[in-house]
Amino acid sequence: MTSLTARLSRSLRRPPEDGGRETRQDRPEGFNRKLIAPMLLGSVLNPVNSSMIAVALIPIGTAFGMPPSQTAWLVSALYLATAVGQPVVGRLVDTYGPRRLYLIGTSLVGIAGLLGALAPSLGFLIAARVLLGFGTSAAYPASMHLTRSEARRTGGDSPAGVLTALAIANQTVAVIGPTLGGLLIGAGGWRTMFTVNIPLSLACLVLGTLRLPRHPAPDREQTSATGRVDLAGMALFAAMLVSLMLFLMSPRLARWYLPVLAAVATTGFAVRELRVPEPFIDLRVLGGNGPMLATFVRQLLSYTAAYAFMYGFTPWLEEGRGLNASVAGLVLLPLSLSALLVSGATGRRSEIRGKLVAGGLFQIAACAALLLVDSGSSLWLLVAVGVLMGIPQGLNGLANQNALYHQADPARIGSAAGLLRTFMYLGAMTASAATAAFFGEGARTGGLHGLALFMLAGAVLLLAVTLLDRSLHRVGLVTARARA
Incomplete structure (x- = not known):
């Protein structure tokens, strides 16, 4: 983390644009380098907890005597909380500034880590994951808000290095999570994974207190939201997700009322959000911004496959292939290295569409290759x-993040960033439900192949959505001209 921060600090020094004639007093300072460490550390709290749990599902199930279909709720519970929490916190960040929400959220992470480490039952552990989900909802919208605010303060576009660093940090931590989790389980059991959140939380609190601005960003007049929270919209949104997930985790005809409830909640949510002046999720903005909506769809599809691989392939390595948690984590380590190398090599390239096309093609190839493995x-x-x-x-998440940065209303960048994460979490919940469905009797090879076909269909759809989105040509062109 220290070396990455140092490299970023050097890369963010901006040369004068007038050939050196500008005076030191007239030239705005560059990006505030003190913000980089808390931004990066806070933004990785969610991916590290999302990915480490993959290797712990089998050991936790063994400890509490639960099958994979039940331990899958450890995944879904966190994402249900973050799917609701991200837009809420993003809205609050836009209204009150990032510092306050960052500190509250990261403190909840430490509390959730302690509760998870002491959990006496699976239900208690699921509750700790819910609290963890809400706690990790703050740092990413706060980081995007700070990035946009610093870009406006310095009078230029956002430093590409900051957006790249956020993406690389999140992707790297997400993919090394299973390896880290496996090592922690091997060293002290699955409970040690939850204790990791305590020092991480303390580090975020110290850095946030010392380095984040105490007042809202300089563009406060452009973020004049009233601060009213749409509680009814939040409740309807949560009811929609929970009822749908309850059905998808165990689809049976006897539970017909759950999709009906989800449909009713969806209708009520849409009607309310189109009528209230300060909606929880502004559907009118989504409807009028086709490129941003397409970015959200790509985020959903790309992370459905990514998390289905993580939550399907990892348990299969342990139960279907017979590896222990530590070895399974090490098998996945090269995945993190390839993602890191690809993100680092392409991060500063302004072109977005090419990354997404390549990402879709490689995702199709990976899903097809998964059909070749057996015990x-x-x-x-x-x-x-x-x-x-x-x-x-290494390609899709970075490209979607950069696309959103240019497509979203600058005054609502925190809300848009929260929604981007929400669609990522919807993909994770879809992947969790699919894993529970295909692994109902255990993490067997037949279930893995069924999951691979499900992932393959989503990857093909991802590529189709990318190819049909002509706005991506303009995003890359505008960014390239801005740098010229």
Whole structure:
């Protein structure tokens, strides 16, 4: 983290644009380098907790005597909380500034880590994951808000290095999470994974207190939201997600009322959000911004496949292939390396569409390769599949984040960033439900192949959405001209 911050600090020094004639007094300062460390550290709290749990599902199920279909709620509970929490916190960040929300959220992470480490039952552990989800909802919208505010203060476009660093940090931590989780489980059992949140939370609190601005960003007049919270909209949105997830996690005819409830909640949510002056999610903005809506759809599809791989392939390595948690985590380590290398190599390139097209193609190839593995597959083949899946993870998330930065209303960048994360979490919840459905009797090879076909269909759809979105040509062109 220290070396990454140092490299970013050097890259963010902006040369004068007038050939050196500008005076020191007239030239605005560059990006505030003190913000980089709390931004990066806070933004990785969610991906590290999202990914480490993948190798812990089998050990936790064994400890509490629960099958994979029940331990999958450890995944869904966190994402249900973050799917609701991200837009709410993003809105509050736009209204009150990032510092206050950042500190509240990261403190909740430490509390949730302590509760998870002491959990006496699976239900208690799920509740701790819900609290963890709400706690990790603050840092990413706060970071995007700070990035936009600093760009406006300095009078130029946002430094590409900051957006790249946020994406690389999140993607890297997400993909090394299973390896880290496996090592922690091998060292002290699954409870040690939750204790990691305590020092991380303390570090965020110290950095946030010392370095984040005490007042809202300089563009406060452009973020004049009233601060009213749409509680009814939030309740309807939560009811829609919970009822749908309850059905998808165990689809049976006897539970017909759940999709009906989800449809009713969806209708009520849409009607309310179109009528209230300060909606929880402004559907009118989404309807009038087709490119941003397409970005949200791509985010949903790309992370559905990414998380289905994480929450499907990892338990299969342990139960279907017979590896222990530590070895399974190490098998996935090359995935993190390929994602990191791809993000680092392409992060500063302004072109977005090419990254998404390549990401879609590699995701299709990785899902197809997953159909080739079985309980007797060699370790090198398993590693190769992971490396292949790491490539789209290094491309898609970064490209969608950069696209959103240019498509969103600057005054609502925190809300838009929260919604981008919400669609990522919707993809994770879809992946969790699919994993529970295909692994109903355990993490067997047949279930893995069924999950791979599900992922393959989503990857094909992702590529189609990208190819049909002509606005991506303009986003890359505008960014390139701005740098010229």
